[in-house]
Amino acid sequence: MYSYRPNPSIYLFLVTVVLPCMSVVAQTKNEKEYIISKENFPEVALLQLENKLSSAKRIRYFKEYDNTQIGYEVKFKLEKMYHSVEFDSIGQLEDIETYIEEKDIPESTLQRVNNFLEEEFNTFRIIKIQRQYTTEITKAPEALFQYAFNKDKNIGENYEIVIAGRDQEDFENFELLFSSEGSLINKRKFASIGYDHILY
Amino acid sequence: MDMTTYSIKSFFFVLLLLASSLILQGQETFMGYWEPEIGISYKVAPLYSHKFSIEKRTLWFEDKTVFDVEQIDVSHFSNYKLLDNQSIALGLMYRFESLFSDERDEFRLTEQYNLTTTHINYRLGHRIRAEQQFSGTPINHRFRYRLTIDFPLQGTRLDVGEMFFISSIENLLTVAKTQKPEYDQRYSISLGLLLNKKLTLTNGLEYRLENYSNQAAHSLFLLSSLNIDL
Numbered sequence: 001m002y003s004y005r006p007n008p009s010i011y012l013f014l015v016t017v018v019l020p021c022m023s024v025v026a027q028t029k030n031e032k033e034y035i036i037s038k039e040n041f042p043e044v045a046l047l048q049l050e051n052k053l054s055s056a057k058r059i060r061y062f063k064e065y066d067n068t069q070i071g072y073e074v075k076f077k078l079e080k081m082y083h084s085v086e087f088d089s090i091g092q093l094e095d096i097e098t099y100i101e102e103k104d105i106p107e108s109t110l111q112r113v114n115n116f117l118e119e120e121f122n123t124f125r126i127i128k129i130q131r132q133y134t135t136e137i138t139k140a141p142e143a144l145f146q147y148a149f150n151k152d153k154n155i156g157e158n159y160e161i162v163i164a165g166r167d168q169e170d171f172e173n174f175e176l177l178f179s180s181e182g183s184l185i186n187k188r189k190f191a192s193i194g195y196d197h198i199l200y
Numbered sequence: 201m202d203m204t205t206y207s208i209k210s211f212f213f214v215l216l217l218l219a220s221s222l223i224l225q226g227q228e229t230f231m232g233y234w235e236p237e238i239g240i241s242y243k244v245a246p247l248y249s250h251k252f253s254i255e256k257r258t259l260w261f262e263d264k265t266v267f268d269v270e271q272i273d274v275s276h277f278s279n280y281k282l283l284d285n286q287s288i289a290l291g292l293m294y295r296f297e298s299l300f301s302d303e304r305d306e307f308r309l310t311e312q313y314n315l316t317t318t319h320i321n322y323r324l325g326h327r328i329r330a331e332q333q334f335s336g337t338p339i340n341h342r343f344r345y346r347l348t349i350d351f352p353l354q355g356t357r358l359d360v361g362e363m364f365f366i367s368s369i370e371n372l373l374t375v376a377k378t379q380k381p382e383y384d385q386r387y388s389i390s391l392g393l394l395l396n397k398k399l400t401l402t403n404g405l406e407y408r409l410e411n412y413s414n415q416a417a418h419s420l421f422l423l424s425s426l427n428i429d430l
Contacts, residue, residue, distance in 0.1 A: 032360075082320055099320055125284055164285070169246040170243070170247060171247075171283070173284075
């Protein structure tokens with residue numbers, strides 16, 4: 001039998017090729033979220049969350065970098081629903097999002113969304129849906145939280161839908177933002193992350 | 201929504217329970233292996249892709265510490281996407297064994313169906329495979345099902361430079377004309393690192409319980425893989 005001893009060149013490869021790659025990676029990130037401690041979350045934002053998370057579970061605080069913009073986000077589970085609340089760099093409330101299912105979208109809105117998707121893509125699959133309450137509905141944080149937790153509809157809320165869609169080429173991921181009437185507000189393409197092969 | 205946490209907890213509970221009971225079952229034969237792999241995937245057409253990989257198996261423990269290369273596998277998979285989360289694939293593999301032992305080389309054909317489902321905090325992968333193994337003796341037919349869970353470890357989405365967790369359970373049945381059916385179980389736990397959008401490094405452990413209905417053999421694999429997605 002051929003006998004094998006670990007080759008020092010493997011370690012040399014790790015030190016000279018793999019580790020430098022990792023430092024390059026760190027320099028080129030431009031959109032990223034970090035888990036942070038509650039202490040590092042803006043105090044202004046924490047004051048707005050006061051008394052709202054007392055019965056929430058899985059509370060996690062994030063700091064987000066999107067190109068030059070910095071933001072903060074808290075994600076939690078409350079009464080069996082997953083919510084995320086976004087704040088700007090100084091801790092002012094931006095929006096509240098809740099994971100929902102297709103059946104939670106008003107019927108006429110869903111009809112318009114489906115019409116859009118059928119016109120835009122040959123094939124598509126809805127991956128996730130979030131109901132979004134922004135400060136365009138009201139500037140008062142207390143009222144916005146109330147709308148979100150009461151699951152109020154047709155008050156100017158948006159629907160953020162992530163889909164995998166295909167026109168002529170390969171499937172791509174899109175984040176689509178629709179108004180409460182079902183009109184498209186924004187369409188953003190995702191860069192696919194190349195780690196799918198771990199399951200293939 | 202409550203199902204999310206429940207499913208993850210149940211998955212780990214079952215995994216832990218099975219793994220611990222199997223390890224305690226006995227120490228009939230135990231072998232340790234190291235299996236590093238390098239794979240390159242690339243797109244040929246919008247829905248069609250190829251993957252080439254090379255993998256080496258080194259025996260590092262059998263009663264005492266040894267370092268013997270046992271085999272080298274060279275494989276190629278053709279993958280066709282049916283939907284963004286479903287695919288079928290055809291695989292060819294050649295296993296070089298005669299270079300290292302008295303065993304014959306093996307050629308293997310694989311047919312595969314894969315389905316993934318995305319949930320709020322994790323992703324599940326279902327893989328069904330049928331394999332035909334040719335190595336001079338009557339053809340071995342192997343049927344296998346693998347359930348995999350993976351999720352990012354920092355936050356809810358996987359960003360470059362971040363780590364992810366993968367765990368899987370696989371059931372295997374091998375049948376051939378001249379032998380009794382052989383049932384195998386495999387459990388694995390790995391940590392992955394997304395080095396950049398095209399490069400992934402994964403390291404983990406796989407516990408295999410082979411032929412458990414007859415003469416069981418236990419083995420532990422140290423798995424390392426570097427994947428390049430061109």
